[in-house]
Structures are given as structure tokens and as C-alpha cells.
Amino acid sequence: MNVAARPAPPSGFTNLPRHVAIIMDGNGRWAKARRLPRIAGHKQGVEAVRRVTRAAREFGIEALTLYAFSSENWRRPESEVRDLMGLLRHFLASELDELISEGVRLRVIGDYRKMAPDLVRMIDDAVARTAGHTGPALVIALNYGAQAEIVAAAQALASDVAAGKLTVDAIDEARFADALSTRDLPPLDLMIRTSGEQRLSNFLLWQAAYAELLFVDTLWPDFDAGTLAAALEQYGMRERRFGGL
Template sequence: MTAPLHVAIIMDGNGRWAKARMLPRIAGHRRGVEAVRRVVRAAADLNIGTLTLYAFSSENWRRPADEVSDLMGLLRRFIQSDIDELVGEGVRLAVIGDYRALAPDLVALIDDAIARTLANDGPLLVIALNYGAQAEIAATARRLARQVASGELAAEAIDERVFEGALPSGGLPPVDLLIRTSGEQRLSNFLLWQAAYAELLFVDTLWPDFGPDELAGAVRAFGARQRRFGGL
């Protein structure tokens, strides 16, 4: 069975999980953090080299201010409580998206966590924070346009390889498997360039209930598919 090298997950369903139990939405988000811990460990066991998790989109600012504040608080606690374990297990941490627009103390925590795991040679855990794929692509186009205007780059030299290398997340490998939990079937502005040939898997499981068995099942489903990349 061919294993995916890069798995990306849209973690959806925290609010519905809480609503079904007549709990506040923050309870669903807390259980969602527990699911993150389970899945990060399971990904390492399954030899997934890169795991990218959609934690907070650039559109999530439209949510109520108290919910956004709760999400940022959970992120702080996750970094503070789990960074030692990530370091010890050899996990490398990276963040994509405009995370520097977040609160300064949170930015400092993220920068410190990235620095502490930089020398690790284990799996790569990528957190998408304040991330939007369309904004990423537009910013890359502007950057390349400025280089063309200044004479640093010929317009004819811009191809897929050059564009991908100019993406802020250009160091990421292509996504092999993109999973969305909770039964919703859309990409929600997530890794649109990197997922060009990803296998898409939409599962009904709500994110707080997603764990090692569900991830292993997704990997098995991936292995059963034939990837042609436009060929026969």
C-alpha cells in the first residue's frame, strides 16, 4: 500500500460536536485540541512525513470575538503544554499564514516553538494560522510582478516551478491526501496550489471524534486509489 507523504486536514465539526451534547462551543474546541494530539502521534506512527492542520483561516475572524479569543487561548496553551513533547519526539514545527498579525505574545510563543524544533529531523507538523490560499497566491503574484518590473526576473521565466518556489509555503511538498471531517465537502480556501493533485477524502466523523483509527482508515482509502496525474 502506497502511503501518503503529505496529509492535510481541515479540522471541522467542533461546534456541532458541542451542540449535540448541549455544551458551549469552546468545549468542542477543547476536545478538538485533544484530537490534534492524537492525530499528530498517529501520523508519526503511520510514517506520514508532513502533516498540515488548518487551525484558523483568514475568514475565521468573522466569528464572534469571544470565540476567536477562546481559540487563541487554546492555541497558547497547546504550544506551552506540548512543545516539550514535540521537541522530544523529533517533530519539526512550521506555521503558514499571516500569523504575525496575531497578538505579540502569541507570535513570540510561535517563533520560540519553531526555533526549538528547527534542528529536529522527524516528521514536519505544519499549522495553518490566519491562512488563506487565495491571499497566498495573490501575494506571490505581486512579489513576482515586482521582480519583473525591477528587471530581476523575466516574465517568460515564470513557470509552475518558479511560482511554487515563490509561495510563502513553497517549501512544503505537494499534498497527497486532503481530509475534511464533519461531512462538509469543500476546500474552504485551503492549500489550493499544493493540493492540485491531492486525493480528497470527506468523512462524516466530527473532528473531536477523529483519531488514530480514522487516520489509518483514511490512509488505507488513499492506498486503494489510482493516481494518474493526468495520464492513463
């Protein structure tokens, strides 16, 4: 296994976040502005994923979580969903060797097993082949919804209580967080949403409790290492008190 050493932070950067999450928004508007079909925007969005995941590794970010397909995205036209699934297949096939060579640990959160069987097999294979890596984590949220994640965690804890494995009094914030799909990741430090929209859209609601939120006007297909660097600089200038003085 070739596990790359964690790079030094870029010059001038201080107080880098350990865990960054991105709501990748604006593919459709990018395509519309150029009078192109929506799939063209999604293809450019995949290129942005490549750029940003590489930049995140170079900047020394320990975990990068990308909102790739929400549980609400099934409401989109069937042809668009099919195109998105095809792009996901292509990304996994084309990027897996690089993720392995860079020592990246791929994680998928969300109910992705409701996707097509061949895609589920590709995801399982990619996750298994990178599971032993100790480098940065790349987390892809697929068929993910934060409210469903919280409900599932509550149900799991309730089952443990009913089975006598856990007492009600033993359930606290740490125990609840340990029941979530992000339990082995660093706490979320920074959440970025592109395209100017200012909402969380059912993404990492529990995890974002004390995360810094940053809404940028850049459409996702135009997001690159420079945009990420600017976001990290803004994060570094914020004072995080977590409710204290």
C-alpha cells in the first residue's frame, strides 16, 4: 500500500480545518448560462470534484465530504438521474487507482444500496480496496439525507435500550454522534455551499452544529484550488468559541 505523507499546509495558512464538507451546487445554472444541456454542467462538476479533492489533499485536509446525490434528487427527471449515475460510475472507474496510490480512504454515507446493483458493487469494491488506508478520507454522500440519518441513529439506540444493551441515561451527545455514519471522522469544521444559495438542504445537520458556514457565489463547475484556498483563508480568520467567551 502506498500511503502518501500528509503535506504541509500552504504558505500563509493557519488554523486549517480538519474536516470540510461541500454542497456542490450550480451545475445546471452553469450549463444554462452557456446554453448547454444540463449534463454538460454535471460533467464539468465531475472535473471540479477531481480538482478539489486533489487540492484538499495538497492542503492537508484530513476529511472532505461531498454532497453528491441527496435522497431528494430522485425527484429529478429520470434521464438526469440516469446521467448522474453514469458520471458516478465513470468517476469511480477513472479515479480509484489514484485514490489507492495516494492512500486515500474512500467512504460513502447514505442509503446507496438503493442504487443499481452494478453501481453498488462498484462502490463496495472501491470502499473495500481503500479501507486500510491511513491517509485523508474522501467521503461521498449518496442517497443521503440528514434527517433520515438522525432517525436511523435514534432507532439504533432505541433498539439497544430495548435489548438491554444500553440504558436511557447512557445516551448523550457523544453516544448519539457515535451512532451516525460519520462516527469515525473528525468533527466537521467548515461547510461550504456553492452557487450563492444559503441553506443546508438536509446535509450533515447534526454534524454542522458548530461548523463554520461559508456560502460562495461560485458555481460548482468553476470551483477550483484557488476557490478552496480562499475559503480556507476565510475560515482561518474566524474565531471559534463554541458558545464560550
